[in-house]
Amino acid sequence: MKKSLFAVIFAFLMPVFLFAQVEESFGVPQNLEGIWEGVDRIVFLENDDENKPHLTVILKDYYGWYYDRVLEDEDYSKKEPRVRNTATSKKAGSAAISFSDTLFNEMIISYAKRDVRNISYRLIDDRMYFNFWDIIPLENATFYRGKIECEGILASYKNTKSEFVSYVKHDDGTVYRLRYWKTKMDYDSEAKAEIKHSDDEYIYVPKMLVSEGITYTCATGRRTVVRNQEIVSSLFDGLSVIYDSESSFAALDNLYYIQLADKKTFEELMQIVKEANSRRKPDPKPLFPDAELDYHWDLIDYLESGNDLIKAVRQRQKDFGIRGKDIGK
Numbered sequence: 001m002k003k004s005l006f007a008v009i010f011a012f013l014m015p016v017f018l019f020a021q022v023e024e025s026f027g028v029p030q031n032l033e034g035i036w037e038g039v040d041r042i043v044f045l046e047n048d049d050e051n052k053p054h055l056t057v058i059l060k061d062y063y064g065w066y067y068d069r070v071l072e073d074e075d076y077s078k079k080e081p082r083v084r085n086t087a088t089s090k091k092a093g094s095a096a097i098s099f100s101d102t103l104f105n106e107m108i109i110s111y112a113k114r115d116v117r118n119i120s121y122r123l124i125d126d127r128m129y130f131n132f133w134d135i136i137p138l139e140n141a142t143f144y145r146g147k148i149e150c151e152g153i154l155a156s157y158k159n160t161k162s163e164f165v166s167y168v169k170h171d172d173g174t175v176y177r178l179r180y181w182k183t184k185m186d187y188d189s190e191a192k193a194e195i196k197h198s199d200d201e202y203i204y205v206p207k208m209l210v211s212e213g214i215t216y217t218c219a220t221g222r223r224t225v226v227r228n229q230e231i232v233s234s235l236f237d238g239l240s241v242i243y244d245s246e247s248s249f250a251a252l253d254n255l256y257y258i259q260l261a262d263k264k265t266f267e268e269l270m271q272i273v274k275e276a277n278s279r280r281k282p283d284p285k286p287l288f289p290d291a292e293l294d295y296h297w298d299l300i301d302y303l304e305s306g307n308d309l310i311k312a313v314r315q316r317q318k319d320f321g322i323r324g325k326d327i328g329k
Contacts, residue, residue, distance in 0.1 A: 188208055
């Protein structure tokens with residue numbers, strides 16, 4: 001009886017144990033630590049003394065004229081108090097970030113309300129790319145494995161799109177465009193789908209792909225024929241891409257973060273924020289050009305004499321700054 005009870009308990013706890021092993025996370029990889037700057041945001045990745053990863057997101061609001069600390073750990077606001085204004089909430093949002101040793105170049109961000117987003121990335125030198133195609137050789141072609149479109153590391157959860165595009169280039173130069181859409185089918189890494197290239201030749205591609213934790217397919221149900229292939233004139237629909245040095249992937253060259261090699265600490269990040277927020281836009285050009293005008297100040301003084309209300313206004317003007325009269329204008 002005791003042995004049977006132990007077996008039942010072990011069978012119940014085994015999946016939990018396996019799940020814990022898969023979800024085991026580690027600190028920020030060394031090549032990601034530091035400050036990453038994009039067009040509309042700055043992302044800061046840091047490990048604490050216990051090698052626990054931390055994520056900070058700063059948005060460049062108002063067309064880049066104000067840097068808003070929208071996402072950061074509570075301890076950071078104690079190090080450097082946040083400035084409250086119309087662009088930010090009283091308290092910054094927070095999100096937990098993790099990195100798994102079982103996932104290649106993928107970060108997992110857990111937002112509030114238990115929303116979780118897996119974000120795949122690739123690195124080329126000091127740039128981090130989020131939209132790319134992994135290049136995989138096939139028997140008679142090359143497969144450019146796509147992924148779901150990504151807008152980078154966001155400050156809050158956003159639903160992903162339901163489909164993405166991959167490409168196949170046959171050895172004779174023919175390019176096929178394939179559509180993969182979201183499915184509820186169980187993922188099968190061995191499943192293949194076929195493209196009829198000629199009467200006696202087929203191209204076999206993965207039927208299912210996993211992108212950011214979600215399964216996608218290019219064939220319906222149990223069928224093994226690619227459903228939505230079309231021949232196109234060029235790879236990536238003619239979009240500009242950049243290849244890594246080993247030609248293992250091609251990244252869309254329009255959304256990426258650049259690592260600031262000379263700045264890696266929270267203090268240096270706050271210095272960037274302070275310098276940005278101390279800027280002031282130049283004064284707008286005057287509506288009318290400067291001209292030599294005679295305001296007849298003697299007549300104005302005569303008309304204002306004896307009026308206590310006017311005197312009080314003029315005194316407030318003097319307290320505020322120099323009047324045109326004082327500089328001969």
